[in-house]
Amino acid sequence: MxxxxxxxxxxxxxxxxxxxxxxxxxxxxxxxxxxxxxxxxxxxxxxxxxxxxxxxxxxxxxxxxxxRSIHPNPDSQEYTLSQIITRLQTRSIEDQKIILKLLDLLLEWKDR
CATH class of the missing domain: 1.10.260.40 (lambda repressor-like DNA-binding domains)
Structure with a gap:
């Protein structure tokens, strides 16, 4: 199916x-x-x-x-962003804020 x-x-x-x-x-x-x-x-x-x-x-x-983008290319930026958003939408606002802080820390670490 x-x-x-x-x-x-x-x-x-x-x-x-x-x-x-x-x-x-x-x-x-x-x-x-x-x-x-x-x-x-x-x-x-x-x-x-x-x-x-x-x-x-x-x-x-x-x-x-x-x-739109029902069958996106899994290697595309749009697909990756939509997956992130889908996962975050079901989380509480508190969880979303924590994840945003973690993301900022990860990006800061990676950019060093």
Missing amino acids: SDLPKVIGERIRNFRKEKGLSQEELADIANLHTTYIGQLERGEKNATLESIEKVTNALEISLENLF
Whole structure:
């Protein structure tokens, strides 16, 4: 089975969290069921074009933005940055600040 539903689901979750919305709030705005949003985010459901349009409208993003770099080159800077962002988005703000400080220390050490 394709990983595409999981990738799309992760991107929907990331955009939803960036907007500060719960699954329930996104479902309400998109006029979809909360359970369906959860299933989309977990990659358990193949989204219909209609539901993708509702979700992107609710998130105020373009279809292009949702589908951008779905199959990026693993050696590209864009892919690496998207992986870093994906990992950090699920962490608390405190964890993010600690990781930022560690990153600064690592870069300072490397640049010596």
